[in-house]
Amino acid sequence: xxxxxxxxxxxxxASAIGKPNAVAMAxxxxxxxxxxxxxxxxxxxxxxxxxxxxxxxxxxxxxNGFALAGDYMSAASFLGIAGLVSTTGFDGLIYSTGWLxxxxxxxxxxxxxLRNLGKYxxxxxxxxxxxxxxxxxxxxxGTLSTxxxxxxxxxxxxxxxxxxxxxxxxxTAVVIVGAAMIxxxxxxxMLATTWVQIVKAALLLGGAAALAFMVLAxxxxxxxxxxxxxxxxxxxxxxxxxxxxANPLDTISLGMALMFGTAGLPHILMRFYTVPDAKAxxxxxxxxxxxxxxxxxxxxxxxxxxxxxxxxxxxKAVDKGGNMAAPLLAEYLGGTPFLGFIAAVAFATILAVxxxxxxxxxxxxxxxxxxxxxxxxxxxxxxxxxxxxxxxxVLGVIxxxxxxxxxxxNVAFMVSLAFAIAASANFPALVLSIFWRRCTTQGAxxxxxxxxxxxxxxxxxxxxxxxDILKHTTAWFPLKNPAVLTIPASFMIGIxxxxxxxxxxAVAGYDGSVRDMIDGRRAA
Amino acid sequence: xxxxxxxLAAARWRIAIVLTAIVICIYFGFxxxxxxxxxxxxxxxxxxxxxxxxxxxxVIVASWLLTWFYVWWANNHYDAKLDALKREAx
Numbered sequence: 001x002x003x004x005x006x007x008x009x010x011x012x013x014a015s016a017i018g019k020p021n022a023v024a025m026a027x028x029x030x031x032x033x034x035x036x037x038x039x040x041x042x043x044x045x046x047x048x049x050x051x052x053x054x055x056x057x058x059x060x061x062x063x064n065g066f067a068l069a070g071d072y073m074s075a076a077s078f079l080g081i082a083g084l085v086s087t088t089g090f091d092g093l094i095y096s097t098g099w100l101x102x103x104x105x106x107x108x109x110x111x112x113x114l115r116n117l118g119k120y121x122x123x124x125x126x127x128x129x130x131x132x133x134x135x136x137x138x139x140x141x142g143t144l145s146t147x148x149x150x151x152x153x154x155x156x157x158x159x160x161x162x163x164x165x166x167x168x169x170x171x172t173a174v175v176i177v178g179a180a181m182i183x184x185x186x187x188x189x190m191l192a193t194t195w196v197q198i199v200k201a202a203l204l205l206g207g208a209a210a211l212a213f214m215v216l217a218x219x220x221x222x223x224x225x226x227x228x229x230x231x232x233x234x235x236x237x238x239x240x241x242x243x244x245x246a247n248p249l250d251t252i253s254l255g256m257a258l259m260f261g262t263a264g265l266p267h268i269l270m271r272f273y274t275v276p277d278a279k280a281x282x283x284x285x286x287x288x289x290x291x292x293x294x295x296x297x298x299x300x301x302x303x304x305x306x307x308x309x310x311x312x313x314x315x316k317a318v319d320k321g322g323n324m325a326a327p328l329l330a331e332y333l334g335g336t337p338f339l340g341f342i343a344a345v346a347f348a349t350i351l352a353v354x355x356x357x358x359x360x361x362x363x364x365x366x367x368x369x370x371x372x373x374x375x376x377x378x379x380x381x382x383x384x385x386x387x388x389x390x391x392x393x394v395l396g397v398i399x400x401x402x403x404x405x406x407x408x409x410n411v412a413f414m415v416s417l418a419f420a421i422a423a424s425a426n427f428p429a430l431v432l433s434i435f436w437r438r439c440t441t442q443g444a445x446x447x448x449x450x451x452x453x454x455x456x457x458x459x460x461x462x463x464x465x466x467x468d469i470l471k472h473t474t475a476w477f478p479l480k481n482p483a484v485l486t487i488p489a490s491f492m493i494g495i496x497x498x499x500x501x502x503x504x505x506a507v508a509g510y511d512g513s514v515r516d517m518i519d520g521r522r523a524a
Numbered sequence: 525x526x527x528x529x530x531x532l533a534a535a536r537w538r539i540a541i542v543l544t545a546i547v548i549c550i551y552f553g554f555x556x557x558x559x560x561x562x563x564x565x566x567x568x569x570x571x572x573x574x575x576x577x578x579x580x581x582x583v584i585v586a587s588w589l590l591t592w593f594y595v596w597w598a599n600n601h602y603d604a605k606l607d608a609l610k611r612e613a614x
Contacts, residue, residue, distance in 0.1 A: 090566075093580040094558060101551040101583065104590050108540040108547075112598075228572030239574040240566020241558045248559030255555050259548070282598055289591045293584045435537060515529045518536070519610060 016336045017318055017327060020167045023340025028166075031199075031348045032180060038195045042188035049384050052189035053120040053363050059194055059274040065287020068271050070197030071356040072099075072262075072288070073204055073295055075157060075349045076415055081296070082329075083322030085303020087312045089230065089238030092303050096296035098255050102262025103292060107285040110263050113434045115272045115281040116520040117513065121360070122269045122426060123368045126433045128516070129509030130441040132377070135429075136368040138448040142425035143266040143368075145452055146418045147361035147395070148402070150265075151354060153414035155403030158350035164319060165327060165343040170407055177347075178400035181355045185362065185392040190274055193355045200345075200352035205291065207345045208298040211326065214333045215305030223301060229308045238307070250479050254416060257483035261419030264426030267360035278520050302326050309333070321412075358395050365391035413464040416481050417455070424486035425451030432494045434517065437510040443498030451490035458482035528612075532605050539597060543590055554583050 046052050059067065077099055085092030118124030123139035155174055162173035184192045219225040230238050262268060272281045306315060306325035309332050318324045327346070331339035366388035371379045379387075429447045432439040458477050459465060466475035479485075515521070557565055558576065565576035 090574070090576055090580075093577065094555070097551065097554065097580055097583040100587050101547055104547045104587050104594075105544055107591050107594055108544045224570060224572035226572070227577065231572065236566065236568065236574075239568070239572070239577055241562045241576060248556075251555055251559060252552065255551060259551060279599070279603065282595055286591050286595045290588060293588055297581075297584060511530070514533045518529055518533050518606060519613075 015318065015328060015331060016339060017324060017331065018164055018167050021165075021336060021340045021343065023337045024166055024343040025340075027341050027344030028347055031203075031344055035180070035184065035192075035196050035199065035351075038199070039184050039188035039192040042192035042195065045191055046187070046189040049120070049367070049388070051191065052385055052388055053270070053359075053367065054273040055190040055194050057274060057276050058191075061275060061280040061283035062287055063194065063198060064271060064275050064280070064284035065291060066201045067194045067197035067274075068268065068284060068288035069291040069295070070199075070201035070204075070352050071267055071271060072292060073201065073349065074154065074353045074415075075161060075346050076153070076412075077296075078204060078208070078299065078349060079161065079323045079326055079346060080321075081299045082302040082306060082326040083315065083319075083324070085300055086306035086310070086315050086325035086329075087322040088242055089234070089304070089307065090240055091242050093300060094241075094251065094255075096300055098258040100289070100293050100296055101255075102259045103285060103289040105259060106263045106268070107282065107289070109431060110269065110434075111272050111281045111285050112278040113517045114269055114430075115275065115278045116517050117434070118273065120270070120273055120367050121363050122264075122266060122430055123364070123372075126429060126444055127372070128433075129506045129513050130433060130439075130444055130503070131505070133373050134441055134445045135433075135448075136372050138445045139426070139429070140364040140368045142264075142421060142429075142448050142452050143364040144361055145456070146264070146266055146422045146426065147357050147364075148398070149414045149421070150418040151357050151361075151395075151399040152402050152406055153411050153418065154350055154354050154357070155399055156406045156409065156411045158347075158354075159403055159407065161323065161350070162347055164324065165346065171404055174400055174403040177351055177354060178396050178403070180351055181358055181399075182393060182396035184351075184355045185359050185396070186389045190270075190359060193352075193359050194271075194274060196352045196355055200348045201291065203345050204349055205295060205298075207342055208295060208302065208326075211330055211333065211338075211342070212298045212301040212305070215301055215309070215329070218309070223304075226301065226304050226308065230304050233308060234312070247479075249484065250481065253479050253481040253484035256487055257416055257419040257423050257481050259423075260427045260483070260487055261421075261423035264422035264430065265419075266364065266422075266426070267356040269426075270360045270363060271356075299326075302329060305329055354399065358392055358399065361395045362388050362392035365395075410468055413459070413468075413480070417459050420455045420459070420481055420483045420486065421452055423483050424455050424490045425449075428487065428490040428494055432491070432498070434513075436495075436498075437507060438498050439494070440498045440501045440503035440506050442501040442503065443494045443496075446497040447490045447494030450493045451486060454486045454489060455482055458486065528609055532602070532609065535605075536598075536602060539594065543594055547587065547590060550583055550586050554579055 123136045126135040159170045159174040306329040310328045315325045330342040370387045371384045429444045461477040463475040466472045
């Protein structure tokens with residue numbers, strides 16, 4: 001699909017996109033060298049499970065703020081939103097705001113209780129007063145579903161983007177991403193992963209800010225002059241809601257998935273265990289929200305900049321989805337070297353996100369399933385660490401294989417699917433177990449199972465699978481994202497099943513868990 | 525000391541619920557306006573600025589302000605009470 005378009009476009013616009021680019025390669029190898037250096041340094045400090053999963057709780061609030069931003073700002077949000085804005089104008093802003101509003105929810109509802117009640121995974125929080133085995137198995141299913149779908153989307157998106165930007169073959173790109181990510185996670189654990197995120201966040205924010213500055217410099221440093229140039233050139237409709245919001249319920253549903261899914265993403269939740277205490281967890285969300293909000297404001301400037309300076313037609317000619325808007329803008333403003341830099345930043349972005357995902361998936365397998373369920377908490381010394389590293393290797397290989405299997409498939413829906421599962425399976429159970437005395441083991445498990453199964457089922461019957469992929473004319477379920485139904489349903493099921501069952505240990509443990517939650521005694 | 529722990533936990537819970545409700549109202553209010561007041565959201569306020577773009581920027585700034593307010597409250601009021609509780613426990 002992309003290839004014929006690409007050859008046409010390179011002939012028409014003479015862009016260096018898709019040709020091997022010496023600057024991009026140099027930046028890219030520099031990034032790989034630096035991050036492997038970090039991994040080598042981190043490996044010497046990664047000897048225990050606490051160091052492997054939680055970087056020895058040594059990460060500062062500001063560092064964790066950057067790392068959270070690094071985990072969250074995916075290539076989809078950088079290239080995708082800039083592309084969406086460059087071709088549709090205002091509608092892209094709906095996404096920018098949606099991706100940000102989950103963060104206040106993370107801060108208010110989960111960050112501090114999570115830090116004070118758990119050790120390595122969000123299932124630890126559920127297991128403080130509910131029965132270990134059932135809640136850990138259900139939470140691991142929710143975690144692994146979220147992680148796998150997110151990984152596939154990143155791998156496939158990453159493979160195509162890298163092919164488009166560097167001219168590497170798709171399979172080579174996927175294997176390089178997989179190999180580097182496995183090295184970071186297995187040898188350097190959370191410490192290396194954290195620093196890869198920090199380096200990536202700094203590069204991405206720096207690159208986007210430089211690009212936005214160069215755009216604004218052409219418009220007297222006034223964003224309004226830029227927007228008005230866009231509306232003069234392409235019509236006032238560019239500043240108004242367009243046809244992306246044809247179905248309001250769909251927009252609301254996606255908004256709910258983004259807002260509550262962020263607070264259920266396992267790789268985000270896991271980051272709160274890397275800081276020394278709840279206060280640092282709290283501050284780190286404040287930094288992250290500032291950085292991520294700033295970043296989405298920048299993507300809005302970049303999108304409009306690309307629209308006015310490069311033009312929607314030229315952007316769509318290179319990639320139908322508009323994903324090359326930011327790289328094309330970089331090339332327009334700074335020539336091939338700047339294009340190379342932005343391309344390398346996009347690659348770094350994908351690498352960092354997949355590393356975080358793989359680590360959280362490995363923690364669910366080793367900490368929740370192996371040590372707590374199979375070994376009933378009695379693992380031999382050093383065993384859990386070996387299992388965690390093995391799990392990271394297996395997940396990394398699975399990600400590479402699935403990335404190649406899904407080559408050329410439309411996987412954009414998998415990101416919103418991952419958010420919908422996180423919002424419907426992980427978030428309700430977490431909130432119920434933290435804040436509601438009557439929550440029982442059965443209630444939490446029913447909520448997680450129903451959230452995962454319901455989301456998967458409704459996505460299967462939705463237009464994204466039935467119409468876009470299976471080419472049927474209609475879909476039984478009308479919405480592209482099921483969150484508007486599955487989030488309330490998952491809460492209701494958790495509440496009803498809890499009320500119908502008794503779990504004396506859970507109810508009796510509530511006072512103790514409230515105390516641990518606020519004074520952090522257990523965590524200390 | 526459990527009852528004073530519970531009072532403090534309840535205070536945090538109230539603030540958390542109110543702030544979460546505000547974020548939900550702001551964001552879904554924005555989405556609802558886009559869905560049902562398209563014309564008005566597209567109307568210009570100044571050259572290059574529509575009502576919708578202004579509101580979008582407000583959603584981002586409001587998210588910042590709400591997180592700032594919570595962190596300020598927690599750092600000053602919540603932590604002070606928590607420290608007092610911990611001293612009492614010793």
